[in-house]
Amino acid sequence: MGRPHLASQDQLRGRRGLAGIGAALGADVPLAWDPGRRPPVSAIEVYPAATLVARGFRAGGYKKPDQIEARREILASVAAELDVAAVGERAVGSDHLLDSVVCVLAGKDFLEGRGVGPAERGVAEREGWIWAGRGG
Numbered sequence: 412m413g414r415p416h417l418a419s420q421d422q423l424r425g426r427r428g429l430a431g432i433g434a435a436l437g438a439d440v441p442l443a444w445d446p447g448r449r450p451p452v453s454a455i456e457v458y459p460a461a462t463l464v465a466r467g468f469r470a471g472g473y474k475k476p477d478q479i480e481a482r483r484e485i486l487a488s489v490a491a492e493l494d495v496a497a498v499g500e501r502a503v504g505s506d507h508l509l510d511s512v513v514c515v516l517a518g519k520d521f522l523e524g525r526g527v528g529p530a531e532r533g534v535a536e537r538e539g540w541i542w543a544g545r546g547g
Contacts, residue, residue, distance in 0.1 A: 412494055416457065422511045424508060429441075429442075429454055430481050432454070432477070432503055436452060438452050439452070440454050441451055441453055441454075442454055442455065442456070442536075442540075443455050443521070444528070444532060444535075444536075445528075446522050446523070446526070447522050447524070455517070455521050455526075456539060456540060456541055457514050457517035457518070457541060457542050457543070458541045458543065459509075459510040459513040459514060459517070461517075461543035462513050462514070462516055462517040462544060463485065464511060464543070465520075465544045465545065466488070466492075466516070466541040466544060467483050467525075468485055468488040468489070469481060469484050469488070473485055473506055473509070474506045475506075476536065478506075479503055481502070482502065482504075482506060483503045483507050484505045484521065485509060485513070486502050486503055486509060486512070489512055489513060489516055492516055493512070493515060493516055493519065495512060498512055504509050514522075517543060517544065520542070520543070521542030522526065523542040526542040526543065526544055526545075526546050527542070527543060527544070527545055528540075528542075
């Protein structure tokens with residue numbers, strides 16, 4: 412498997428979403444629907460709050476700048492599943508960075524087959540689908 416590639420702001424400037432990421436990578440970036448059968452480069456759509464709720468973690472009251480203890484609690488919960496040493500206290504200081512860490516957890520859930528898929532994939536392919544893990 413190749414190294415992950417992060418597109419720079421300059422590469423993405425003027426481009427949005429998967430099309431912009433795909434252009435920066437020089438590859439199509441389709442949505443993944445099955446963790447066992449996915450292209451080498453693909454994406455899923457996630458919502459941090461849905462992942463927090465599905466995991467039974469605190470899911471609210473952490474977005475305001477002074478809600479540091481709430482972010483610390485969420486990060487500690489996520490740290491039981493992921494190595495968060497690379498972001499550490501920076502995620503406690505930024506709700507956006509913390510949400511990004513939670514999105515990585517959602518991706519892990521998807522790859523490990525714990526994501527709840529749509530009942531009607533055709534509808535989801537047209538209208539979108541937010542992946543979140545099964546509760547418990």
